[in-house]
Amino acid sequence: MTTTLSGRDAYKDELARLAETEERIICLEADLGGKNHPFQSRHPDRFLNLGIAELAGVDIAAGLAEAGYVPFISTFAAFAALRASESVKLSMGYMGKNVKLVAPYGGVSGGWFGTTHHALEDIAVIQSFQNIRIACPHGEEETRRVIREAAASTEPYYIRLSRNDAFESLPRASERSCRDLLVEDRATDDRASLCLISVGEQATELCKKLAGEYEIVAHAHACYVDSQSLKAYVEPLKALADRFLVVEEHRATGGTASYLALLMPEHPVYSHNCGEQWPIYGGTHEEVLADLGFGLEPLRRQILSLAGGPDGI
């Protein structure tokens, strides 16, 4: 039986595989890639642990990109999006250097590691820089596909991953890009009363469960959440429902729901998010999320409330 890999393990494996035939790929780490990195063992000449130097690492990646390499640089989301923020803004956003920034530990997936290792603000920061593709893949297969898409693209990428969550991705036709909105099949052809829009791994798992329980609820999974991708989602979303509930492991401010609401002013866009509190407690990923009011039952209550109560649904 094959074990499903976490997103960050899938990233390492897929990148090492891609590098077999793409010599321009180079793998950079900021001392958080872990031992026994598959890229290091398979391509030692193109694996560089630059040490604990995130700001310099992103700029150095820009220099490598300018010289024709396709650098993938990885560190935890908090350090990638926040500590190295200015380098990301300038090298990737403003100058559009072909750098792929891969950020595990997105959201509060670090669990008991604490707030220094959490990133509930990263999408707001990166989205505001413009021109950077932002992908939040769900599960192993979608992560692998996003890594392939990033390697084939000349655009800068921010790829948000979790820590050790290992999920089966939603099925997607092989010819479809992860940039396409992925709509789960429903039991009815009726127009949905509410469409859940899932962003990220835990959110997608919650939406899978609840959309399956309520016939009038649709589920659209958004793998990419940069502003260009969100604009492309507008018409497909409008075809599904009139009201939307974005589920994302992020702050309310600057999240995907905020921008979608601006793009669809005639449609109500609600948000299930991690609120305004700091995650000060330990626990597993799911437990820390629960402390922030994010989870299956709070989401169920929100759906029922929007539907006018259990009778409405």
Place this chain on the structure above:
Amino acid sequence: MEQSIPVYREEQELSNLALADRATEARKLILDMAATPTGCHVGGSLSAIDLLVVAYAKYGHDKSTSVILSKGHAAAALYAALYVYGKLPSNPAESYGKQGSLYTGHPNHKLPGIPFATGSLGHGVAYAAGWALAQKLRGTGGLGIAIGGDGELQEGLVWETAQIAQARSLANFVYIVDCNGGQNDGHVDDISPIRNLKERFEAFGFAVREIDGHRHDAIFSAITPDRERPLAVLARTVKGKGVAAFEGNPDAHYAKIPANLAKRWKVNLS
């Protein structure tokens, strides 16, 4: 990818006189930019211009070498140096700082010859190290050359990069520090002194050369890379060099000057 600077003459033909002429023309352009309605960072531009002119003379023809002005506030010097090597499509002084002009107050990567937009200090040093790393991996022999300021050394990013440069044995990384002793609010020594600079770079594993940053022959010789280690060239310069009213004056960090003064000072330069 393309960032080669057309050379004025073949390297063998270069003489101090040719470089001196070019540096003088560049200084005049800097004064012209200081005489625009916006003014410019004139002091640091005049201190760095000899470093830029010589770096382009020596390496401008080499496509595998990248010269980056990391102290981006000296954009007037960068534009002037590129212009005197025929790289820019128009005289930067004619539209510097104006609406619709790419000649912004900090280097604009939309212009030819400028692969990286500097201005936020420290980033250009790291970018140049990345370029050097790429050339080392490819075995091209190309260099990454950063020209920074001594005030810029207060940025942590510079030392992050120095750490990586030595760890990666980037012998093709050349870091030229324009040591003019000044920064925005005054003298470096009064604000946050950078003591024992030579020893600091040596402790980071760099080869270090100290030179007069206005002597072209000394610059030309000093920016040849070390065989084994990254190289720091500590170029002792004078802020505002070439204009008596500016020389050594920290108030010359940024200035707007009347056109008649610019005209007179340009004559003096000649």
